[in-house]
Amino acid sequence: MSKKTLTLMSKDKQLFNIEEHLAVQSVTIRNMVKEDGASSVIPLPRVDSETLALVIEYLNRQQAPEEDEDYVKKFVDERGEIPTLLELAQAALDLDIKKLMDAACMKVADLIKDFTLEEVREALRIENDRTPEEEKAIRDEFQWAF
Amino acid sequence: MENTNIPDDVVSNILSRLSAKPLMRFRCASKHWNSLITDPGFINSRSRRMILMPSGLTGLYAYDPKHRDIVKLTYPFEHQIYKCKIIGTLSNGVVILVLEKHYFGPRTCILYNPLTRATKKLFDLPRPCCDADAEECAYGFGQGNIIIINHECYNPSRNEHNKCNIFSLKTGAWTVPKTTFTVGGESGFFVDNVGLFLNGFLHWIEYVCIEHMFSILVFDVTEMVLTRMDGPRVLVDGYNQKSSVLGMLHGRLCLSNMWSNGFDVWVKEHSEWSKQYSFALPFYQNGCPNYLDLCILEEGRILVKDGVSNQIIMCHLFEDYYDIFKCASEIRVISRYGIDGSGHDFGKPVEYVESLVSPSDIYHV
Numbered sequence: 001m002s003k004k005t006l007t008l009m010s011k012d013k014q015l016f017n018i019e020e021h022l023a024v025q026s027v028t029i030r031n032m033v034k035e036d037g038a039s040s041v042i043p044l045p046r047v048d049s050e051t052l053a054l055v056i057e058y059l060n061r062q063q064a065p066e067e068d069e070d071y072v073k074k075f076v077d078e079r080g081e082i083p084t085l086l087e088l089a090q091a092a093l094d095l096d097i098k099k100l101m102d103a104a105c106m107k108v109a110d111l112i113k114d115f116t117l118e119e120v121r122e123a124l125r126i127e128n129d130r131t132p133e134e135e136k137a138i139r140d141e142f143q144w145a146f
Numbered sequence: 147m148e149n150t151n152i153p154d155d156v157v158s159n160i161l162s163r164l165s166a167k168p169l170m171r172f173r174c175a176s177k178h179w180n181s182l183i184t185d186p187g188f189i190n191s192r193s194r195r196m197i198l199m200p201s202g203l204t205g206l207y208a209y210d211p212k213h214r215d216i217v218k219l220t221y222p223f224e225h226q227i228y229k230c231k232i233i234g235t236l237s238n239g240v241v242i243l244v245l246e247k248h249y250f251g252p253r254t255c256i257l258y259n260p261l262t263r264a265t266k267k268l269f270d271l272p273r274p275c276c277d278a279d280a281e282e283c284a285y286g287f288g289q290g291n292i293i294i295i296n297h298e299c300y301n302p303s304r305n306e307h308n309k310c311n312i313f314s315l316k317t318g319a320w321t322v323p324k325t326t327f328t329v330g331g332e333s334g335f336f337v338d339n340v341g342l343f344l345n346g347f348l349h350w351i352e353y354v355c356i357e358h359m360f361s362i363l364v365f366d367v368t369e370m371v372l373t374r375m376d377g378p379r380v381l382v383d384g385y386n387q388k389s390s391v392l393g394m395l396h397g398r399l400c401l402s403n404m405w406s407n408g409f410d411v412w413v414k415e416h417s418e419w420s421k422q423y424s425f426a427l428p429f430y431q432n433g434c435p436n437y438l439d440l441c442i443l444e445e446g447r448i449l450v451k452d453g454v455s456n457q458i459i460m461c462h463l464f465e466d467y468y469d470i471f472k473c474a475s476e477i478r479v480i481s482r483y484g485i486d487g488s489g490h491d492f493g494k495p496v497e498y499v500e501s502l503v504s505p506s507d508i509y510h511v
Binding site: 115 | 169
């Protein structure tokens with residue numbers, strides 16, 4: 001029996017092939033396959049090619065179920081840069097791959113937990129829309145947290 | 147710049163994995179982050195189950211068994227506290243504390259949210275009139291009422307016994323029970339002075355001096371009546387009674403009783419006590435074990451302190467295994483009875499689920 005292959009397209013129009021039985025770990029793809037057989041190319045308009053290559057690498061892993069948790073953890077650990085992890089988490093969100101999403105978010109949480117406000121704003125691209133007065137009010141209330 | 151906005155689902159997922167300190171700090175990051183963190187759905191889905199442990203002079207500790215994390219909480223007061231007792235847990239993550247500022251000093255009862263560390267004062271209690279260093283007072287919480295039993299000295303000339311007072315969280319009013327009752331007698335004491343609430347009744351282990359025996363004091367919160375009932379044989383016999391705590395197992399009253407390398411759990415069923423579980427702990431080859439059962443949590447989990455190695459042991463009664471949590475050296479887990487020579491006793495730990503509920507919203511009389 002020949003294995004069926006699907007084609008995924010990143011937002012920069014690069015094409016990636018993946019075997020269908022591996023691709024359906026993504027709930028989003030599984031639903032597409034169910035609906036129309038997904039014969040054509042599946043576009044992923046929010047995922048760039050670098051991130052998609054990582055996702056494909058993850059989906060292609062050959063892991064026994066009992067080792068899987070450790071593998072996912074190691075997989076995100078090796079890609080420990082916050083921007084990469086955020087892209088990965090967003091791709092996992094769009095593709096609905098819960099394990100990967102949770103592991104990437106856990107890693108980001110671990111990296112930012114000791115960050116100052118300025119550091120977290122920079123790392124997670126947050127625009128500071130608080131007035132100095134508002135910021136001071138929260139700082140005073142939660143002094144112990146700073 | 148590409149992809150400026152990180153989807154809320156990703157941000158919420160990241161935030162849900164943070165402990166209290168970064169979480170509260172990041173409320174300041176932006177208005178949007180603050181709204182994500184304070185969203186009731188977010189905190190509910192995060193639902194971190196924590197154990198709150200008071201420890202004499204050193205403070206209150208929040209222990210997260212799942213993430214194996216322990217954090218020292220600052221008391222909501224500027225000064226050192228001699229004693230802190232957790233007398234109740236509200237289902238919404240707020241606890242009721244009684245703080246004693248110095249030895250035999252005045253006591254204050256407050257509501258406290260261990261996540262936000264917000265407080266609300268409920269009332270002051272007079273200093274105990276008895277000058278004996280006994281477990282002078284018993285506390286309990288059930289059905290929105292705080293019950294305080296003052297274990298004052300018996301005064302033969304005035305034929306006055308112990309006083310029981312009830313404070314309603316809803317109305318802020320004080321009442322007294324319908325029946326008066328002699329608790330303990332002249333030099334009786336409470337073994338466990340924070341009561342266990344179960345099916346409308348509060349329970350304390352007390353030593354009844356006149357009868358030279360241990361029994362269980364019961365307060366019917368609805369009828370406001372005090373009675374007494376027998377404990378299991380092991381308690382009545384007075385063997386090792388100081389290392390006994392009351393708890394709940396399968397919705398029934400139970401009592402754990404420590405022995406040298408483990409403990410038994412007695413359960414009350416159809417007014418009969420029976421020994422239903424025995425749990426063995428690591429055996430010390432060199433030296434004497436110093437185990438103390440601290441509290442019985444839901445789902446058959448029993449927290450035990452190892453006084454020698456300063457470890458907290460979570461025993462899973464039904465699955466028959468235990469987890470050891472080594473405390474940092476600065477955290478001295480002091481026994482409930484001050485037998486470490488510290489003289490400061492250790493209140494019973496409680497379990498709570500972190501929430502952002504404000505104590506001021508609970509009590510605003």
